[in-house]
Amino acid sequence: MRKNECLLSTSESLELTIRPLVVADLPRMLDIEHQGYSHPWTEGVFLDCFKTSYRLWGACLGHSLVGYAVVAYVLDEVQLMNLCVHPEGRGRGAGRRLLRHLIAEASRESMNQVLLEARLSNSVANKLYRSEGFEEIGRRPRYYPAPSGREDARVMSLLLHP
Numbered sequence: 311m312r313k314n315e316c317l318l319s320t321s322e323s324l325e326l327t328i329r330p331l332v333v334a335d336l337p338r339m340l341d342i343e344h345q346g347y348s349h350p351w352t353e354g355v356f357l358d359c360f361k362t363s364y365r366l367w368g369a370c371l372g373h374s375l376v377g378y379a380v381v382a383y384v385l386d387e388v389q390l391m392n393l394c395v396h397p398e399g400r401g402r403g404a405g406r407r408l409l410r411h412l413i414a415e416a417s418r419e420s421m422n423q424v425l426l427e428a429r430l431s432n433s434v435a436n437k438l439y440r441s442e443g444f445e446e447i448g449r450r451p452r453y454y455p456a457p458s459g460r461e462d463a464r465v466m467s468l469l470l471h472p
């Protein structure tokens with residue numbers, strides 16, 4: 311068993327913290343990414359996000375990175391590009407903490423709206439987003455690759471300064 315897996319299996323009492331990600335986090339991010347998605351981002355895609363127009367937040371249990379959020383800032387809008395938690399770290403509030411953190415930071419930086427897309431079938435993510443106030447504003451037909459063809463995306467929005 312690898313070090314991170316040991317930590318996660320005994321992490322009930324560890325504190326959950328959020329911090330900015332750095333390039334040195336990439337190997338762990340890629341590990342989490344590959345366990346989170348059927349069509350994971352490549353290292354190059356993540357590297358492209360280490361720019362001033364992006365914010366990258368990591369959720370840590372103790373010193374172990376268990377999840378991350380990647381957002382792009384475009385004019386007055388924030389686009390949630392990626393939110394992912396390691397399977398062994400799920401259900402402990404890391405996803406919600408990351409979401410709340412990126413919303414608070416977007417608001418602090420005077421952005422007006424957070425936008426995201428989610429697979430229609432991703433009931434966990436859809437439930438999480440709705441519970442934090444996101445509302446559906448549209449659909450993108452056949453947006454995602456899927457095992458049997460393509461899958462629609464639900465487009466959701468949260469207004470920060472309505």
Ligand SMILES: CC(C)(COP(=O)(O)OP(=O)(O)OC[C@H]1O[C@@H](n2cnc3c(N)ncnc32)[C@H](O)[C@@H]1OP(=O)(O)O)[C@@H](O)C(=O)NCCC(=O)NCCS
Pocket residue numbers: 346347393394395396399400401402403404405406407427428429432433434435437438441
């Ligand atoms: C979506 C995801 C980020 C949630 O992360 P998480 O750390 O498990 O989420 P949390 O523990 O903060 O739980 C948040 C909410 O999600 C829902 N949820 C979490 N696990 C769930 C489960 N097993 N079944 C149903 N709902 C669940 C609940 O509404 C929960 O809120 P609650 O605990 O107050 O009831 C995680 O499942 C993940 O990484 N999935 C793979 C990647 C992905 O789909 N990302 C989203 C792309 S749009």
